[in-house]
Amino acid sequence: MKIAKLLYDTSERNSDLLYLGKFVAPDAFLAMEVGGKRIAVLSRLEYGRAKRESAFDEILSYETLKDDARARFSKDDGLVGIVRLLKERYAVTRFLISEDCPVGFFRKIETLGVEVGPLFPERQHKSEAEQNAIAKSNDIAKKGFRLVQKILKESKTRGNKLYYKGKILRSEFLRQAIEVEALQNGFSAQHTIASSGEQSADPHCVGTGPVYADALLVVDIFPRNLKTGYFGDMTRTFLPKSPSTQQLKMYKAVEEAQILAIGKLKNGVDAANIHKAIEAFFEKAGFHTTQTEGFIHSTGHGVGLDIHEHPRISKTSPDKLQAGHVITIEPGLYYQSVGGVRIEDVFAITQHGFVKLS
Amino acid sequence: MKIAKLLYDTSERNSDLLYLGKFVAPDAFLAMEVGGKRIAVLSRLEYGRAKRESAFDEILSYETLKDDARARFSKDDGLVGIVRLLKERYAVTRFLISEDCPVGFFRKIETLGVEVGPLFPERQHKSEAEQNAIAKSNDIAKKGFRLVQKILKESKTRGNKLYYKGKILRSEFLRQAIEVEALQNGFSAQHTIASSGEQSADPHCVGTGPVYADALLVVDIFPRNLKTGYFGDMTRTFLPKSPSTQQLKMYKAVEEAQILAIGKLKNGVDAANIHKAIEAFFEKAGFHTTQTEGFIHSTGHGVGLDIHEHPRISKTSPDKLQAGHVITIEPGLYYQSVGGVRIEDVFAITQHGFVKLS
Numbered sequence: 001m002k003i004a005k006l007l008y009d010t011s012e013r014n015s016d017l018l019y020l021g022k023f024v025a026p027d028a029f030l031a032m033e034v035g036g037k038r039i040a041v042l043s044r045l046e047y048g049r050a051k052r053e054s055a056f057d058e059i060l061s062y063e064t065l066k067d068d069a070r071a072r073f074s075k076d077d078g079l080v081g082i083v084r085l086l087k088e089r090y091a092v093t094r095f096l097i098s099e100d101c102p103v104g105f106f107r108k109i110e111t112l113g114v115e116v117g118p119l120f121p122e123r124q125h126k127s128e129a130e131q132n133a134i135a136k137s138n139d140i141a142k143k144g145f146r147l148v149q150k151i152l153k154e155s156k157t158r159g160n161k162l163y164y165k166g167k168i169l170r171s172e173f174l175r176q177a178i179e180v181e182a183l184q185n186g187f188s189a190q191h192t193i194a195s196s197g198e199q200s201a202d203p204h205c206v207g208t209g210p211v212y213a214d215a216l217l218v219v220d221i222f223p224r225n226l227k228t229g230y231f232g233d234m235t236r237t238f239l240p241k242s243p244s245t246q247q248l249k250m251y252k253a254v255e256e257a258q259i260l261a262i263g264k265l266k267n268g269v270d271a272a273n274i275h276k277a278i279e280a281f282f283e284k285a286g287f288h289t290t291q292t293e294g295f296i297h298s299t300g301h302g303v304g305l306d307i308h309e310h311p312r313i314s315k316t317s318p319d320k321l322q323a324g325h326v327i328t329i330e331p332g333l334y335y336q337s338v339g340g341v342r343i344e345d346v347f348a349i350t351q352h353g354f355v356k357l358s
Numbered sequence: 359m360k361i362a363k364l365l366y367d368t369s370e371r372n373s374d375l376l377y378l379g380k381f382v383a384p385d386a387f388l389a390m391e392v393g394g395k396r397i398a399v400l401s402r403l404e405y406g407r408a409k410r411e412s413a414f415d416e417i418l419s420y421e422t423l424k425d426d427a428r429a430r431f432s433k434d435d436g437l438v439g440i441v442r443l444l445k446e447r448y449a450v451t452r453f454l455i456s457e458d459c460p461v462g463f464f465r466k467i468e469t470l471g472v473e474v475g476p477l478f479p480e481r482q483h484k485s486e487a488e489q490n491a492i493a494k495s496n497d498i499a500k501k502g503f504r505l506v507q508k509i510l511k512e513s514k515t516r517g518n519k520l521y522y523k524g525k526i527l528r529s530e531f532l533r534q535a536i537e538v539e540a541l542q543n544g545f546s547a548q549h550t551i552a553s554s555g556e557q558s559a560d561p562h563c564v565g566t567g568p569v570y571a572d573a574l575l576v577v578d579i580f581p582r583n584l585k586t587g588y589f590g591d592m593t594r595t596f597l598p599k600s601p602s603t604q605q606l607k608m609y610k611a612v613e614e615a616q617i618l619a620i621g622k623l624k625n626g627v628d629a630a631n632i633h634k635a636i637e638a639f640f641e642k643a644g645f646h647t648t649q650t651e652g653f654i655h656s657t658g659h660g661v662g663l664d665i666h667e668h669p670r671i672s673k674t675s676p677d678k679l680q681a682g683h684v685i686t687i688e689p690g691l692y693y694q695s696v697g698g699v700r701i702e703d704v705f706a707i708t709q710h711g712f713v714k715l716s
Contacts, residue, residue, distance in 0.1 A: 013371055025562075026549055026562075026665075027666070044649060044650055044654060045560075045561055045562045045654070045655065046562055048560055049560060049562060049563055063649060097461065098462075099460055099461060099462025099463075100460040100461075100462060101460065101461045102457055102458040102459065102460070102461070103455065103456075103457060103458075103459045103460070103461045103464040103474055104456075104457025104458060104474060105457075106461040106464075107474065116461055116462060116465065176541065176542060179541055180538050180541055180542060183534065183537055183538055183541060184534060184538060188548070190546070191384055202403075202406055202407065203403055204383075204384075204403045204404055204407065205407055291402060291421060292402055296402060296403070297403065307384075308385070
């Protein structure tokens with residue numbers, strides 16, 4: 001029984017493929033892992049670059065394989081012919097493809113013997129190098145927060161608005177400034193959130209329009225290293241110069257909730273229990289949760305080559321935290337009348353505790 | 359027979375989903391088109407924003423549907439339950455999913471009656487608004503070329519290298535300058551190519567290291583509007599200050615090839631014939647093509663919400679160009695000893711000819 005993991009996608013979109021070959025390519029290509037060997041099939045447009053840059057052990061020419069397959073099977077059926085040829089050459093019994101493999105490709109190769117399942121569950125466990133890469137991405141997030149802090153400090157208040165260099169300070173300006181700075185450091189910070197006041201009560205609202213002088217400002221930055229693909233993920237909430245009692249109370253509750261959650265991080269702990277402890281804490285502190293307000297998202301998630309990956313720290317999570325897991329801890333509270341508060345950091349679980357990667 | 363088009367993906371990754379709902383969301387969600395009605399199922403995190411921003415006719419609450427499905431079918435099977443419920447409520451006979459739908463999702467809903475096929479072939483035909491959006495993205499590419507021109511003009515030559523503001527001018531610097539400028543205009547210009555000399559002979563090499571004073575410089579910019587998702591796609595090749603006879607000859611051949619191809623653009627023409635004409639032209643001009651050198655890519659491709667989409671202008675393309683198609687024309691020549699030349703513009707086919715969108 002020789003099982004080959006088979007992938008067909010772009011490595012921009014498919015993190016398993018990026019994990020396998022450490023090669024960023026904009027067009028879909030075929031790759032396989034069999035008997036510990038990593039093999040890629042690349043067209044002449046990518047062949048040379050992959051030889052130089054990728055971690056594949058063997059790089060096969062798409063054009064040559066296509067000709068070989070046509071000769072071997074006396075017909076031209078493109079990718080399918082190549083997969084048939086690979087099956088023969090590497091004596092593969094069955095292929096394993098991932099749940100996110102395109103159904104069109106699956107149906108073309110189905111008759112060759114295909115199972116569907118997770119390809120690299122070991123991706124959850126990050127090596128020291130991977131943990132360092134994530135920490136470096138968080139350094140870029142921190143640069144973003146310092147930039148926001150500087151802009152807020154240099155802004156002047158007129159009425160309920162902030163003015164930066166004579167212009168109304170807008171979420172769009174903050175987001176762009178953060179994203180440009182990230183790009184200048186070799187990182188992509190797409191979908192950065194900088195949401196003020198009412199908008200911050202909607203955790204996914206990226207923010208548009210004025211940053212209000214008397215409102216909470218939620219800034220969530222998740223920079224991705226353009227070379228390695230590893231994400232960072234941090235959130236800070238900026239209080240207005242003269243915060244209201246309510247804003248302060250909410251901020252402190254979230255801060256305490258995060259400390260409470262961090263205190264529970266260790267090898268073997270039930271992720272769901274961490275989430276439930278935060279829920280209970282907020283309820284006890286008087287911050288009730290409804291369908292639309294309160295603590296309306298999970299406590300955290302794995303982060304790596306995908307911004308959201310296993311394990312999950314939520315009410316229904318079946319996961320236990322294990323050494324090598326890298327997760328966010330990001331409690332938050334959201335009320336239309338006050339706005340949102342979220343504080344997010346990243347931690348690696350170790351045998352005997354955790355390390356902060358943010 | 360009531361067929362519902364069904365999608366489950368992120369609209370960042372899935373252009374069909376973006377096309378349907380004109381709503382950019384970072385997490386996967388369920389959407390359906392049935393009887394001309396566009397329906398999305400969104401969690402409380404996206405519900406409000408979708409109501410305000412999207413083009414969906416109906417937005418259903420994921421949480422409510424999940425409860426309804428559990429009550430109706432007396433079990434909690436997540437997404438599948440919701441799809442079953444939708445099938446019942448909208449009297450759907452069969453679902454149509456796309457070839458790129460994740461196989462995991464397909465296998466969960468397979469028993470409900472599912473066909474696999476193209477969802478929106480009409481995406482190939484661009485409306486005036488879509489053509490304008492593409493032209494605007496090309497305006498950003500043009501800004502990039504002007505920036506490169508300015509930097510080259512202000513650079514000084516020492517030996518075979520260029521120096522800009524006292525530092526060796528590098529591909530990385532050019533690419534970043536272009537990408538930052540695009541971002542400042544609300545566009546993403548990921549994977550911009552600025553490759554000099556030998557590297558430019560590899561059409562997909564994004565470029566690293568020095569820009570050489572005596573070499574060809576290929577700059578390929580494909581900016582995507584961060585709001586609408588429409589791409590532009592243009593390439594310019596910059597000649598050195600004192601080009602060699604060979605460089606000049608190659609540049610002129612590519613220029614002429616592009617003019618030749620553009621002259622063939624009209625409603626009803628066979629795409630493959632355009633490609634073959636360019637191949638013949640290059641051969642006749644003495645530029646031979648092997649497996650790795652010469653005219654080693656296709657003449658062009660459709661561009662829209664995906665950077666590469668139908669129709670294709672290649673040797674084996676079955677497509678006929680039709681009014682409303684928006685395509686690139688990008689002949690190129692690549693030789694290790696000389697470098698690469700590519701010139702790329704974008705055109706919309708009309709009833710009686712074409713319009714240039716770049």
